[in-house]
Amino acid sequence: MVDTMFVRTVVGIIGNVISFFLFLSPLPTFVQIIKQKAVQDFKADPYVMTLLNCAMWSLYGMPFVKPDSLLVVTINGFGFFLELIYVAIFLIFSPWVKRRKLIITLLVETAFFIGVLLITLLVFHAPPKRAMFVGLLCIVFNVIMYASPLTVVKMVIKTKSVKYMPFFLSLAGFCNGIVWTIYALLKFDVNILIPNGLGSLFALLQLVLYAIYYRTTNWDDDDDQPPRGGHQEEFSEIQLSSKV
Secondary structure: OOHHHHHHHHHHHHHHHHHHHHHHHHHHHHHHHHHOOOOOOOOOEEEEEEEHHHHHHHHHHOOOOOOOOOOHHHHHHHHHHHHHHHHHHHHHHOOOHHHEEEEEEEEHHHHEEEEEEEEHOOOOOOOOHHHHHHHHHHHHHHHHHHOOHHHHHHHHHHHHOOOOOOOOHHHHHHHHHHHHHHHHHHHHHHHHHHHHHHHHHHHHHHHHHHHOOOOOOOOOOOOOOOOOOOOHHHHHOOOOOOOO
């Protein structure tokens, strides 16, 4: 008989690999920023949100919160430090007005995370209660992040064009959500199951829209091109929110 924990570990490793490449997907954006020495129209918001999201999931996977969740910590720990680099690039190449706003946002996030950490350690004394508290917050953050790229879906339906909704990114997001959903089911974890189940459905919607509007997309027309740093970057980064 196959050991469930062994299968769960293998599935988690696969999820780590997919999530790893999803975290690296915004690299072309930052290569462009560094070359231009300016953030141009690119937005820091999705990266700042993902930074906090990774910090929260890393906390969730800690042994004193949710035992046997090392693979949750590994990928989110990697994501956290990579997002730190992304945000640091924004800080370096942003004008002072944007930089000040970004610094304030980071300070608020830091204060919030410290508050969550203190409540987790001092108020809740048993791992199940800690996992329920931190997990609920993680779910709320994921749901909020899902609301952002709905503008991309709206744009696709309105323009009948999937030119700026990358197929392989949608496919990777779908596979990522499915893998982590299976991971959550093998040793039932509702806090991982809900966001990744929702992430899978959202990615599936993207794939369905791609199938519907692929033929009506004018691949040579640049008139409908969104501004740099707009929905396409948010769309790219949002794929990360459903991974744990």
